[in-house]
Amino acid sequence: MSASRAVVEKSENPDPSSRPAAAAAEVVVLKFGSSILRSPAEAPLVASAVYGHVRAGRKVVAVVSAFGGATDQMLGEARALGLAHSNDLLPGYVALGEEKSAALVAIACDRIGLDACALSVRELGIVAEGEPEHSRPCGLRPDHLKQALDRHEVVVVPGFGAVRPDGRIALLGRGGSDLTAVFLAAELGLKKVRLVKDVDGLYDHDPNDRTAPALRYRRASWDVARKLGGALVQHDAIDLGESRGVEIEVAALDRADGTVIGKKSAPPGPAPALPPLKVAVAGCGVVGGGVLARLLSDPRYDVVGVLVRDPKKVRDVACPQSLFTADPAVLWAKKPDIVLEALSEGEAGHAVIRAALEAGCDVASANKQAVSRDPGGLQDLAKAHGRRIFWSASVGGGAPMIETVRAARAAGEVVGFEAVLNGTVNFMLERLGDGAAFAEALADARAAGFAEEDPSADLEGLDAAAKVRLLCHEAFGRSPEGEVPRDHLSEATSADGGVRQIGAAHLKDGVIAPSVRLTGEHGDPLFSSLRGEGNALKVYGADGRVWRCRGRGAGRWSTTESIMADLAEIVRARRADAGLN
Incomplete structure (x- = not known):
């Protein structure tokens, strides 16, 4: 079926075609x-x-x-x-x-x-x-x-x-x-x-x-x-x-x-009694709506509120109107155990995450603009309040990029990574390479549910840059200083020769060198073989080992699944804390 890969692998050989596919798993x-x-x-x-x-x-x-x-x-x-x-x-x-x-x-x-x-x-x-x-x-x-x-x-x-x-x-x-x-x-x-x-x-x-x-x-x-x-x-x-x-x-x-x-x-x-956990959702767009649909049909969870900009807007999820609110204070008054944050704007998302942690909630976020602002500070805030924050869904959609970087770092020093990080851009580059006009490729990306109504964060490389910053925090324990240099995707972009948007960072003499570039000279079939909304990641260890993963990097269901997996980890951790596992 799908040609996507989302399994964590490691190999001495950087050529994925020359390694045994199942040896390490x-x-x-x-x-x-x-x-x-x-x-x-x-x-x-x-x-x-x-x-x-x-x-x-x-x-x-x-x-x-x-x-x-x-x-x-x-x-x-x-x-x-x-x-x-x-x-x-x-x-x-x-x-x-x-x-x-x-x-x-x-x-x-x-x-x-x-x-x-x-x-x-x-x-x-x-x-x-x-x-x-x-x-x-x-x-x-x-x-x-x-x-x-x-x-x-x-x-x-x-x-x-x-x-x-x-x-x-x-x-x-x-x-x-x-x-x-x-x-x-x-x-x-x-x-x-x-x-x-x-x-x-x-x-x-x-x-x-x-x-x-x-x-x-x-x-x-x-x-x-x-x-x-x-x-x-x-x-x-x-x-x-x-x-x-x-x-x-x-x-x-x-x-x-x-x-x-x-x-x-x-x-x-x-056997311990396990009453439903109270969950609040922030955002009801592509990802938030997918998460909400899953929660409403699962008796293990009690959805107590949904934070949105316009509570009266018609949604594509069958949800009681009484759950929607534009006031965060109304959400905190419901005393949720867990907040799933999937807002489209970074500053608002960051504020919601901080408020949730301060209110004693565990948090899982799919908002890379929010968590990449200060990932270390958010982790410190969570620890100070005895809570947890997860953000796997914010990078890679359904591809386990955060887990791959953590596995590499646990095995030794990481010196760099390269990745296709934006499913919308990869989808558009493939359409452009097939001869589609820029406006047609963008319309197709919107129709497929990959591009937002305002696609500027994707096209200007801001989305990929935020993910690079977050992966730097995971790989090196800190984010790069200053802005991440980035190329823009526009009508002037040539998609000939297997061009991909590559987000990368390398550690040189203790300095992190990040970038987001449109290039056909990435030199790896892992990236050139990606189709549609596919994402992929390579992580380089100081000892020469290379870790890889790939998967769907955009779309409602792949990203929803990632945030639901974060939710499951939070639930298991909460039960372990309470001695219920």
């Missing part, structure tokens, strides 16, 4: 059942959970069940036409439900800029023996899965289905997607697999039974899991996990804690 196997994927509308939630792992530098195998109720519906349809349990045609039809959900989850991943692919049951190649509707996996056909992992950062696969030695499709029994996930983890040599459910772990009795408080296991032995798991985890999956030495984590979406099923048990205890 940890692989995780995640399983999402129909209790999560109730319908296609939940596919973005799965993509969001996957994104958090990719942003941390991991590759993901996502095993998915059919959408809620789909399997029973398909069984009914087939049996209405006379297909019985023992008919070999039935598994082939029913397995299409998982293949459909795998394809749609991969599409949801692609929308937010992840490099994802979906495999069919045959392409995945799990070989199983036994009854057609309750087979047991006995092998994995070589190469398909590993090749997909070499080429992509996310591989979405259907659970429940396998291929019999005679080439016909078989099913792995009710709950067979659990078995698929455990088997793939074992075949990949992993010690753990994560099953994402609609409950946060294994309990000593059904939590819906109110006759006595239900107690949750943090660790449960294989025998305890078989006794209490019921419909939560397929028994065949538990048996396989025990025989292959693969621990099974059972947890809810975006929960660090849950139940680990393995050799040992620990006594169960009360």
Whole structure:
């Protein structure tokens, strides 16, 4: 699907075509059942959970069940036409439900800029023996899965289905997607697999039974899991996990804690109550509107207010009018736990961030003009009030640039970076290179949702310059002095020869030399291969190593996903502080 890359990699060789694609990345196997994927509308939630792992530098195998109720519906349809349990045609039809959900989850991943692919049951190649509707996996056909992992950062696969030695499709029994996930983890040599459910772990009795408080296991032995798991985890999956030495984590979406099923048990205890967190949003444009749409449909969050310039303006998000306000004081009176700032203006955004931190709120911002003004000062202010500030969404959209720079700096001294930082400009340069007129390229960028109504910050290099300043803070611990020299994109700009807008900074004799230039002499296929709104980054270590990442750098959904990932990190940190993880 998408050619974008958003995985953190490092290499001694600056030529990305000459390095092994998957050698450095940890692989995780995640399983999402129909209790999560109730319908296609939940596919973005799965993509969001996957994104958090990719942003941390991991590759993901996502095993998915059919959408809620789909399997029973398909069984009914087939049996209405006379297909019985023992008919070999039935598994082939029913397995299409998982293949459909795998394809749609991969599409949801692609929308937010992840490099994802979906495999069919045959392409995945799990070989199983036994009854057609309750087979047991006995092998994995070589190469398909590993090749997909070499080429992509996310591989979405259907659970429940396998291929019999005679080439016909078989099913792995009710709950067979659990078995698929455990088997793939074992075949990949992993010690753990994560099953994402609609409950946060294994309990000593059904939590819906109110006759006595239900107690949750943090660790449960294989025998305890078989006794209490019921419909939560397929028994065949538990048996396989025990025989292959693969621990099974059972947890809810975006929960660090849950139940680990393995050799040992620990006594169960009360599970912490997690009331919805109160969240305020500042801004309701391209990014703010995307964030608001996600929050309003998520019961984990209670949106208490939306700060906008004109509360009466018609929005493209179905949000109660009572939530909109132009008065920051009204927002602070609602006492939000977290503020997500996505205003379009730097000074106003900076003021909102400072006020939020002083009011005791954690903050995630997508406003590079706001946070690049004084990133060190904002971090100091957050620390003084015992709060946190995140700004990954302000640089790179869906590409994890902040995380890449931090990973490089954690490994040693950073001496420079080069990057394509503005998706709008890259999109326009590609259109100009294809022969479009300047006005046409700008109109196309607006229509695609990349360019603002006033595109001057993009065209004059101000947007890229702010990002360069912020990346300098991350790379060198300080921002450059003075203005960042920058080229302007205008009707006079020639886009011939693969011109790209390159934001860069290099450390020379202790002095930071930043720039934003339009040039075709960047000398790297990482940049010349970017299409549309693509962004990419190279970070240079003093020891010669080079870190890279790429992804979608503009658009509602990729940037929304980045700020939602920051929100998830804030939530996990708050729960850890409260002893709830």
